[in-house]
Amino acid sequence: MDFTLRVWRQAAPGTPGRFVDYPAPGISPDASFLEMLDVVNERLIEQGHEPIAFSHDCREGICGSCAMMIDGVAHGPVAGAAACQVHMRSFRTGARVTIEPWRSVAFPVIKDLVTDRSALDRIIQAGGFITAPTGGARDANEILVPKDAADAAMDAASCIGCGACVAACPNGSASLFTAAKLTHLGLLPQGQPERSRRTLGMVAQMDREHFGHCTLFGECQDACPKQISIDAIARMNRDYLHAVITARPERSGGGTG
Amino acid sequence: MTGQTRAVNARVPPGPLETKWERHKFDMKLVSPANKRKYTIIVVGTGLAGASAAATLSELGYRVIGITYHDSPRRAHSIAAQGGINAAKNYPNDGDSIFRLFYDTIKGGDFRAREANVYRLAEVSANIIDQCVAQGVPFAREYGGLLANRSFGGAQVSRTFYARGQTGQQLLLGAYQALERQIGRGAVDMHPHMEMLDLLVIDGRARGIVARDLITGQVQSFVGDAVVLATGGYGNVFYLSTNARMSNATAIWRAYKRGAALANPCFTQIHPTCIPVSGDYQSKLTLMSESLRNDGRVWVPARGGDARAPGDIPEAERDYYLERKYPAFGNLAPRDIASRAAKQVCDEGRGVGPAGLGVYLDFRDAIQRLGAGTIADRYGNLFEMYERITDEDPYRVPMRIYPAVHYTMGGLWVDYNLMSTVPGLHVIGEANFSDHGANRLGASALMQGLADGYFILPYTIGDYLASAKLARVEANGPEVRAIEADVAQRTQRLLAIKGRRTVDAFHRQLGRIVWEKCGMARNDAGLREALAEIPQLRAEFWENVAVPGTGESLNQALEKAGRVADFLELAELMCLDALQRTESCGAHFREESQTADGEALRDDEHFAYAAAWQYAGEGNAPLVAKEPLAFETVHLSQRSYK
Ligand SMILES: Cc1cc2nc3c(=O)[nH]c(=O)nc-3n(C[C@H](O)[C@H](O)[C@H](O)COP(=O)(O)OP(=O)(O)OC[C@H]3O[C@@H](n4cnc5c(N)ncnc54)[C@H](O)[C@@H]3O)c2cc1C
Ligand code: FES
Numbered sequence: 001m002d003f004t005l006r007v008w009r010q011a012a013p014g015t016p017g018r019f020v021d022y023p024a025p026g027i028s029p030d031a032s033f034l035e036m037l038d039v040v041n042e043r044l045i046e047q048g049h050e051p052i053a054f055s056h057d058c059r060e061g062i063c064g065s066c067a068m069m070i071d072g073v074a075h076g077p078v079a080g081a082a083a084c085q086v087h088m089r090s091f092r093t094g095a096r097v098t099i100e101p102w103r104s105v106a107f108p109v110i111k112d113l114v115t116d117r118s119a120l121d122r123i124i125q126a127g128g129f130i131t132a133p134t135g136g137a138r139d140a141n142e143i144l145v146p147k148d149a150a151d152a153a154m155d156a157a158s159c160i161g162c163g164a165c166v167a168a169c170p171n172g173s174a175s176l177f178t179a180a181k182l183t184h185l186g187l188l189p190q191g192q193p194e195r196s197r198r199t200l201g202m203v204a205q206m207d208r209e210h211f212g213h214c215t216l217f218g219e220c221q222d223a224c225p226k227q228i229s230i231d232a233i234a235r236m237n238r239d240y241l242h243a244v245i246t247a248r249p250e251r252s253g254g255g256t257g
Numbered sequence: 258m259t260g261q262t263r264a265v266n267a268r269v270p271p272g273p274l275e276t277k278w279e280r281h282k283f284d285m286k287l288v289s290p291a292n293k294r295k296y297t298i299i300v301v302g303t304g305l306a307g308a309s310a311a312a313t314l315s316e317l318g319y320r321v322i323g324i325t326y327h328d329s330p331r332r333a334h335s336i337a338a339q340g341g342i343n344a345a346k347n348y349p350n351d352g353d354s355i356f357r358l359f360y361d362t363i364k365g366g367d368f369r370a371r372e373a374n375v376y377r378l379a380e381v382s383a384n385i386i387d388q389c390v391a392q393g394v395p396f397a398r399e400y401g402g403l404l405a406n407r408s409f410g411g412a413q414v415s416r417t418f419y420a421r422g423q424t425g426q427q428l429l430l431g432a433y434q435a436l437e438r439q440i441g442r443g444a445v446d447m448h449p450h451m452e453m454l455d456l457l458v459i460d461g462r463a464r465g466i467v468a469r470d471l472i473t474g475q476v477q478s479f480v481g482d483a484v485v486l487a488t489g490g491y492g493n494v495f496y497l498s499t500n501a502r503m504s505n506a507t508a509i510w511r512a513y514k515r516g517a518a519l520a521n522p523c524f525t526q527i528h529p530t531c532i533p534v535s536g537d538y539q540s541k542l543t544l545m546s547e548s549l550r551n552d553g554r555v556w557v558p559a560r561g562g563d564a565r566a567p568g569d570i571p572e573a574e575r576d577y578y579l580e581r582k583y584p585a586f587g588n589l590a591p592r593d594i595a596s597r598a599a600k601q602v603c604d605e606g607r608g609v610g611p612a613g614l615g616v617y618l619d620f621r622d623a624i625q626r627l628g629a630g631t632i633a634d635r636y637g638n639l640f641e642m643y644e645r646i647t648d649e650d651p652y653r654v655p656m657r658i659y660p661a662v663h664y665t666m667g668g669l670w671v672d673y674n675l676m677s678t679v680p681g682l683h684v685i686g687e688a689n690f691s692d693h694g695a696n697r698l699g700a701s702a703l704m705q706g707l708a709d710g711y712f713i714l715p716y717t718i719g720d721y722l723a724s725a726k727l728a729r730v731e732a733n734g735p736e737v738r739a740i741e742a743d744v745a746q747r748t749q750r751l752l753a754i755k756g757r758r759t760v761d762a763f764h765r766q767l768g769r770i771v772w773e774k775c776g777m778a779r780n781d782a783g784l785r786e787a788l789a790e791i792p793q794l795r796a797e798f799w800e801n802v803a804v805p806g807t808g809e810s811l812n813q814a815l816e817k818a819g820r821v822a823d824f825l826e827l828a829e830l831m832c833l834d835a836l837q838r839t840e841s842c843g844a845h846f847r848e849e850s851q852t853a854d855g856e857a858l859r860d861d862e863h864f865a866y867a868a869a870w871q872y873a874g875e876g877n878a879p880l881v882a883k884e885p886l887a888f889e890t891v892h893l894s895q896r897s898y899k
Contacts, residue, residue, distance in 0.1 A: 011810070012810055027538075028535075028536050028538055030535045030536060030648075031536065031538045032540070034540065035538045035539070035540050036538075038538065038540055038761070039538055042759050042761060042762075044805075045759045045803050045805055045814060046757065046759060046803065048803070048805060049805060050805045050806045050812075050814075051805070051813065051814055053811055053813055055328065056502060057327070057332060057334070057501040057502055057503050058334070058336065058337045058501045058502075059501070059502060059540060059541050059543075060337060060541075060543055060642070061642075062336055062337050062423065062426055063332045063334075063336050063337065063501060064329075064331070064332060064336075065327075065328070065332050078645075081645065085642075085645055085646075087645070087646070087648075089648065110472060110811055111810065111811040114811060116328070117328060117329065118328070118329065118449070120329070121329050121330075121331070121437060121440075122441075124433075124434060124437040125437045125438065125440055125441030126441065128434055128437065129392070129393075129434035129435060129437060129438045130391070130392050130393045130434070131438065132388070132391035132392045132393075132435070133313075133316040133435075134309075134312070134313040134316060134388060134435075134711045134712070134715070135388075137384070137387035137388045137390065137391035138387065138391075139387055140346070140386045140387045140389075140390040140404055141346075141348060141403050141404055143390060143391075144401070144402030144403065145395075145398050145402050146398070146400075146402050147398045147399065147400050147402070150395050150396070150397070150398040151398075153393075153395040154395040154397075154420060154421060154423075154427075157395050157420075157427060157430065158421075158423060158426070160336075160426075161329065161331055161332075184393070184395065185393050188393050188395065190390070190391060190392070190393050191393055
């Protein structure tokens with residue numbers, strides 16, 4: 001198959017970028033999208049040019065590294081797939097394919113298609129965990145988790161942290177990412193003690209990171225390679241309201257003796 | 258660094274196997290709570306092993322510096338593990354125990370692992386599940402709310418815990434979240450996008466690392482009191498493997514060149530159930546979880562060259578070769594055996610698919626027996642993944658699978674305390690050689706990574722810190738500066754070659770050599786050929802590799818070049834190791850050493866040891882020290898799955 005790629009090239013953060021056209025002839029329909037980029041990059045290197053920088057690692061849709069807008073769609077044309085799981089047979093031969101990095105103020109471009117998504121880690125730091133230091137855990141089967149709760153928690157927990165939800169959202173909101181983690185932990189008995197604290201912390205951090213507000217467009221769930229449902233956001237909003245209403249100042253315990 | 262082989266001492270504590278670890282924990286020196294914060298530990302890697310260790314050490318009060326080349330700790334290769342994690346919980350009441358898990362692991366490893374380490378692994382396995390559940394890992398559950406278990410590759414009990422086909426992801430997110438909590442508190446100083454390129458050994462002790470910031474290109478040092486490498490396996494030496502694309506050997510290789518012994522590098526696991534190669538653009542191989550073998554039946558046409566569609570081949574003309582050859586285990590035969598059997602039938606010309614390099618994994622009977630719904634419940638996401646890649650529907654057409662490189666049992670040699678031969682350098686997870694002998698059982702890598710990180714290293718490193726007298730190291734001192742200069746110069750050298758062949762082209766060629774000559778079957782002549790070809794390829798690499806761009810910004814071609822340069826050296830050591838071990842054991846199959854019916858033939862009299870290779874300087878042949886493996890509890894027997 002033959003393609004023409006229109007790729008965003010940007011040398012460094014804060015420098016101007018531009019689209020550059022590259023021919024991509026002779027591509028196998030069974031090649032993945034990233035393998036197609038590999039082939040193009042090999043050719044560029046052989047001609048002494050710098051290859052197109054893009055993030056990738058697992059190439060099976062689980063590490064969340066790959067991140068690109070393909071013809072304006074986060075992760076490209078295949079529903080429920082990350083860019084690395086898209087195969088060239090999903091495109092028409094002769095097509096012109098536009099490839100851009102995630103566009104979001106919270107994800108500055110590092111180079112070409114590579115962006116800085118560390119804001120997502122900071123949202124997790126702000127409460128996306130259950131405090132359970134190593135050691136001292138009781139026997140695992142002493143905590144009963146109904147199967148449907150475990151399954152629903154797993155659905156939410158399957159988020160790969162790629163940031164497609166942010167890239168797809170007209171407001172650049174990270175609500176689906178944040179809500180998925182809140183849902184995962186909030187559905188489990190182990191997650192109850194910190195539930196309100198977690199919600200307040202993560203939502204506040206989301207705001208600090210310059211993500212936009214959620215107005216329930218729903219673009220995020222369509223872009224999500226794990227098809228996480230927007231219901232998570234409704235749940236987050238309920239929990240947030242509850243947490244705000246019941247919030248009490250935290251006291252440190254212990255004393256001095 | 259030339260001269261004599263240094264003996265290795267595993268420092269296994271005395272006493273009965275069952276009480277060694279308990280007693281050792283008591284005998285080890287402790288660092289008092291107030292003193293812990295005076296020690297800085299550098300943890301390289303944030304996979305299961307590294308993230309669990311960094312979080313735990315920080316919870317204990319140590320100062321921790323975390324290093325990863327990924328943009329976030331959550332992206333480590335561990336995230337991709339699918340099938341599950343073993344633990345001797347015996348929840349299903351089917352006769353499992355610490356001893357059975359220990360025994361299975363020793364036997365599965367074909368008696369080439371250290372008993373004491375393996376016993377301890379089995380002992381702490383149950384704590385791992387408790388810890389992960391406390392963190393909120395959403396393991397699969399039964400309707401009553403209890404944890405679900407399944408049996409997994411080669412085990413006759415159900416001891417595997419799982420979270421759909423995403424067990425590694427969920428375990429890693431648990432450890433990652435614990436780590437992020439510590440980062441948020443300011444207790445772990447985390448450096449993503451930072452690649453370790455050398456180890457700082459000062460006065461004979463590991464005191465830090467030299468790394469390159471992958472975004473700015475800046476070379477910088479991190480100094481401290483101990484270093485932990487949790488940098489994963491080196492399966493990508495083969496170019497094509499199931500490992501994530503960036504996984505590499507640089508950290509352990511540089512440690513080796515600074516004096517850490519590297520053990521059993523030729524022990525590499527070839528996983529039997531992967532999607533076959535489809536073309537020369539192929540960048541990695543996708544694993545189809547081994548759990549599929551619980552319900553899928555493996556077969557090839559009985560006669561070679563049978564080009565009929567699988568559905569048109571009648572029952573009598575199919576060869577269910579695993580069931581035929583290994584009636585007791587059938588389709589669940591251990592990985593090394595199942596892989597070799599697949600290679601054998603393909604070598605006989607009975608392979609299926611375009612290149613004849615594939616065998617069927619067929620769900621027809623299971624679907625008839627259980628219904629498509631049950632099969633979808635069990636393997637739905639895997640079937641989907643298969644269809645997405647191959648464009649074939651496994652509910653209707655049998656899957657095609659072929660073995661692929663998956664895991665490396667070899668790694669840096671460590672003693673009972675998980676310390677390498679360089680004092681202060683500890684090695685955990687897949688990066689060390691410790692627990693799996695010559696073959697790893699399914700669902701045991703996740704167990705080992707988390708055992709090392711949560712429950713073993715945090716104790717044993719305290720013993721080192723409390724016993725060692727550590728002088729202050731100046732980050733700006735001449736020794737540190739000299740190694741930084743080395744690293745920067747190497748980077749410049751790669752950029753200055755300006756050759757014509759891409760890094761990937763060299764890597765692919767290297768991969769082909771190692772796959773053909775040091776892969777599923779090895780022999781003297783082939784290994785000697787590889788030992789001639791690899792240095793030639795390496796020489797060509799240093800003259801003709803093309804690395805565009807500069808060293809002052811993100812340069813992925815440069816990153817790759819450095820990693821492949823190290824693979825080009827490691828591959829040679831793998832072949833040397835395979836050459837000296839003239840027995841067959843586990844995944845290491847020497848064609849010269851097989852039984853009459855073609856099974857691996859061990860030679861315990863001469864090879865019951867771990868081979869700990871030591872760097873002897875540029876241009877000198879490496880030296881090998883042998884750690885004898887004493888089997889005090891388990892009787893050495895020929896492994897049989899018939
Ligand atoms: C597809 C697949 C499926 C698997 N499924 C299972 C399973 O079901 N059950 C099971 O038990 N095992 C499974 N395994 C094996 C298991 O996943 C791995 O052995 C295990 O996750 C390794 O963990 P680790 O922590 O040792 O290293 P990794 O997870 O590989 O982490 C390595 C870390 O080191 C960092 N690093 C490496 N080098 C450097 C450097 N030079 N500088 C800075 N950072 C560096 C990386 O950034 C990364 O953070 C599977 C493996 C594969 C490939
Ligand atoms: S490369 Fe890992 S999700 Fe795409």
